[in-house]
Amino acid sequence: MMEKLLEVKHVKKYFEIGKKQFLKAVDDLTFDIYKGETFGLVGESGCGKSTAGRLMMGIYTPTEGQILYGGKDIHVLNERERFLMKRNVQMIFQDPYASLNPRSTVREILAEPLEVHGIFKNKREELERIYELLEEVGLNREHAGRYPHEFSGGQRQRIG
Ligand SMILES: Nc1ncnc2c1ncn2[C@@H]1O[C@H](COP(=O)(O)OP(=O)(O)OP(=O)(O)O)[C@@H](O)[C@H]1O
Ligand SMILES: [Mg+2]
Structure with missing residues (x-):
């Protein structure tokens, strides 16, 4: 069932x-x-x-x-x-450019919830998980050092 x-x-x-x-x-x-x-x-x-x-x-x-x-x-x-x-139930906001901190890198953004919830004992394991998550969604480890606006979809088109 x-x-x-x-x-x-x-x-x-x-x-x-x-x-x-x-x-x-x-x-x-x-x-x-x-x-x-x-x-x-x-x-x-x-x-x-x-x-x-x-x-x-x-x-x-x-x-x-x-x-x-x-x-x-x-x-x-x-x-x-x-x-x-809250480990299991989270909001994903519609507009990443409005909801992600523009001054944080992808790695910092992904690390924050892992650290708040104490998921990993050391930084190396945490970083491996971050790389794994990026790969899971079709990105790669090189993207970890980028800021939210440094993606090709980052030039937002304004409508109206
Ligand atoms: N904090 C609040 N105080 C008073 N009224 C509210 C509050 N939040 C929402 N409303 C009202 O409740 C109704 C439902 O709003 P809600 O934001 O949930 O709609 P929605 O379906 O998400 O709309 P949209 O598709 O525009 O995002 C609306 O009439 C809104 O004005
Ligand atoms: Mg709404």
Whole structure:
């Protein structure tokens, strides 16, 4: 049987926008995500996708409903459990040029989460893993020393 990773159960997020006035950003959202599954959430602008994402990351607390990760309600995790969950649940932002630190090299950017989570005991192992990750996505170790703008896709085209 497929393993359920994330369960979103009747989740609501209402923002108070005035005296007793609420904006229903997410209103009764329910779905499951299974291990190995790619799950897409599509909808018009303002329908609540980003709010749903922030709820699933634990950044927002639901007004109502529950979000379970590995069977555990993510809003009742203690600090340690929340920290461990973040090894597995992370945001990837749409625009790398806006979300990556332009003053950090690719190696520094990739090293930071590995160091925060204490994944490797020494720098050599960490660097090997960084090279391996670059190769996994079709880059190579020479790219580790580059800054985010030093890629051929780096000349962003402005639309409009
Ligand atoms: N912190 C907030 N306080 C008040 N209202 C909010 C807040 N965050 C989002 N909203 C409102 O909640 C609704 C859903 O917003 P959300 O950003 O989740 O939509 P979205 O589906 O991600 O849109 P887009 O496709 O444009 O990114 C919108 O009406 C938005 O204005
Ligand atoms: Mg959005």
